[in-house]
Amino acid sequence: MASIAINGVRKDYGAVPVLKGVDLAIDSGEFVVLVGPSGCGKSTLLRIIAGLEDLSAGEIRIGDMRVNELAPRDRDIAMVFQSYALYPHMSVRDNMSYSLKLKRTPAERIAEAVKRAGDKLGLEALQDRKPRALSGGQRQRVAMGRAIVRNPKAFLFDEPLSNLDARLREQMRFEIRKLHRDIGATSVYVTHDQIEAMTMSDRIVAMNGGIIQQVGAPLELYDNPANIFVAGFIGSPAMNFIKARAVREDNRIALYVGATKLLGMPAPDRLPDNGEVIAGVRPERIGLLPSSEAGVAATVELVEPTGVATVVHADIAGQQLKLFTTERLQLDVHQPVSLTIRPADVCLFDPISGERLRVPR
Amino acid sequence: MRGSFQTRTIKWSMHYGVLLVYVAVALFPLYWLVKVSITPDDILYKQGTDLLPSKLSFEHYATVIGKSDFLLFFRNSIIVSGITAIASTILAMASGYAFSRFAFKGKFWIVGLMLVTQMFPLVIVITPIFSIFGTLGLTNSLTGLIIIYTAFNIPFATFLMQSFFDGIPKDLEEAAMIDGATRFKAFVQIIAPLTLPGIVATAGFCFTGAWGEILFALLLNSSASASTFPVGLLLYSTRATIEYGPMMAAGVLALIPVCIFFFLIQRYLVQGLTAGAVKG
Structure with a gap:
């Protein structure tokens, strides 16, 4: 578990600025949701934290280490993708143990960690299945399991629930939140769904046009919006x-x-x-x-x-x-x-x- | 409503009738190849147009295997085609992956140049290649053929591989890289297994291309020791005679490795050539 500091981060794609100077401090153990309409730069920011995108200016620190120059594998973070990104040719067990195998963890320790994560997520009976034999909700759980077996410094979630139907989404919202309460890991969660932002976060970071519009507790943003964008974006039906x-x-x-x-x-x-x-x-x-x-x-x-x-x-x-x-x-x-x-x-x-x-x- | 038994039988017969005609037309030349190869010389011309010879004999096969350099040509063809397939596929995997995943300067022009190489007939470049290879000592050598075939296969194989990599979501290798893999490891452990049908299809394409190629094989390599089997086949056609029997027997033998190869890869090939057709 570690804090994350984002200092003056800018990102340009050619001449197009996507992030125009973002500053954000995320405390250790905090669940922060980045929310905003598509194209606001929230996913880019998440990918920069993960190391999947280079930044044009600024600095990212995870814990007390500057990670700008580190490859994703050296940042000790886990990420849950919108598409789940499960390895299709591997069983649930192999999906979940892949990261530990790469770290050359002893086999019995891997088995133990995978079992613990599987029990927590209700995946015991599915260990030998391939991803294609799983339902959407089960795939989502495997993706979460793959993240938690590693015990990383931080979890990154990139719109993980947007491929699920409404009922399942509600349930997974609850489960992710519960998991966070159990594990207490620093989490950064990207969504365009303001209900997810409101219900899941300790703090919401509302973004638009590559700029952070407001940071605060969900009800603070709801009751006391800093500008018309936040006022209109948070709340349904809208203000x-x-x-x-x-x-x-x-x-x-x-x-x-x-x-x-x-x-x-x-x-x-x-x-x-x-x-x-x-x-x-x-x-x-x-x-x-x-x-x-x-x-x-x-x-x-x-x-x-x-x-x-x-x-x-x-x-x-x-x-x-x-x-x-x-x-x-x-x-x-x-x-x-x-x-x-x-x-x-x-x-x-x-x-x-x-x-x-x-x-x- | 599925219609009465009678109409269903008629439909069924027409359905299979059409398929049968197609298969018969497609396989007839092959049948003729086999038929001539097992017809003894003495009746080859007498019963030339009969569908079945009155007598069977494997004398032509014995001639081809025992009394000619065909086994040598075969070995040469297998070496050239095998190495060409492996080398082109590996290089095409690397370049196809780069085109699929990375944005880099000059990408547009490189793709354009590769397309240009596909646009003109190979005959045009034979003379310069012959003179270059002559100087480098690459004529009359299998290495020379492997280089040429690999070079000419790479553009198309690259585009083929690129389209297979395009079909694999980027998320997968990003997930692997976050899980602790290097990009190379993610490629080998995650992306390559998923593109296996594509890799096999590309290898098959390069293998058959090299297996049947005759132009360069004939012009660059004149010695028997460096000839491939298509060149060998021509030896049965001389100014005075055409030895149909041995030529056909050699042709049948030449089909065997290709058939084995495709039998082994057909499971992947069907997947490969249809991959991405339906979202799955």
Whole structure:
């Protein structure tokens, strides 16, 4: 087990920058998830940590050793690939013992380690099978087993669950997390699925355009996003973004959507000159009342019952927003309703830079 | 609905009838080769067009094996084709892997040049090669033929091997390299076993190419000690006569190693030539 330090890492493919200066410190034993849309550089960063890609500038340290110049085999890390990358011509046992054989570990020690990992992952009965005779979930487990037999300094996961169906994915999420709790190894996990990021990580690293957008605990990113990208990426259904106009009233502002006043709230530390802002509100933070009561007038556009909850698409002065309620409401399309939004639940963003406009507490 | 018994029988007969015609047409020359080789000389011309000779004899085989240099030509052919197959395949594996896995300067031009070598008939380069090999002392030698065949096989064999390597996910050798293997070890222990059908298909291609080649074999090597069997076959056709019997017998004998070779590799060959056709 070891910490990982990523200092000023840049990666260019020809003239195209993929990572534009990434700094990140991962503590020993921590489970960190790199999340972002495709092309954000998260997999490249993982492959750089693994040594499968060279970096253009910067430094990677695993433990207290600089590993920039080390080949993957000398970095003492294990990696689980999206495709699992099991050796098709080898049995499960041989797949799992391959790394130990390369290290010339004595046969009885290999057998012991493979058995221990196999027991932990429920692979006892499959040891003599070839990968092609395994189901997706079993292959995934073998890939994990191949990683844990080695007892490496760190685990790297490259979208390991994206080839599984939804139910299995949920189960493997749980199993990977449990495994991490048992073993406690430093883990870096890449995914584009924000639910995986939220549910599995100690800390999320949200990336976009080759830059780290925000690092923090899952709920911190959820409740307190640093910019509009993080706000929109984390959470499902996604945060609502309402184009609004802020009108200053002493040290408070009033937010207007068209001619409709949305709410009044404390003024942020700065405001764009024209007063245009984007107000972000989580769908579950919007209250829904019959139209007679006080609130912002809106009309129902679409109702999506999911069983657990109902997603209501509403229209405020021509802008769409989604809200999320666990109450079973009888709503008709085009029905007028009132929405309530608490000022504390609103995140304001600069529409040009996308940066959060902080409201002093 | 599968139709009545009668229609099914008719369909079945047509199905196999067509296959039978195809097989008969494809195998007829081979049949004729064998037939002539076992027809004794005295009736060869009298019953020339009969499908079956009235008498069988293996005298031509005895002539070929006992009274000619054919065993020598055979040995030469096996040496030349075997070494050509092994050398071309190993070199093509190395270059095909490089083309498949690495981006490097000049890759485009190297691939282009290799394609160009495939575009013109070999006859064009015979004269320069003859004069170069003459100076180097590589005429009348098996080494000379091996060099030529290997050189001419490599471009196509490289493209063949490259396509097989392209079919193996990069993840596999990366996983092996993370597991502690060097790239070479990952290649030998993970990639090569998985491309075995491709390796065998490439070797088979190079082997048969060299086995039947006659142009260079005839022009570069004039001495019997360095002749391969296709050249040997020509010895039965002289200005005065063509000795059909021994020529056919020699032809049948020449088929044997190729048949054995393909029998041994056919399991891989079928896999190899269809690999990647279906995602599996």
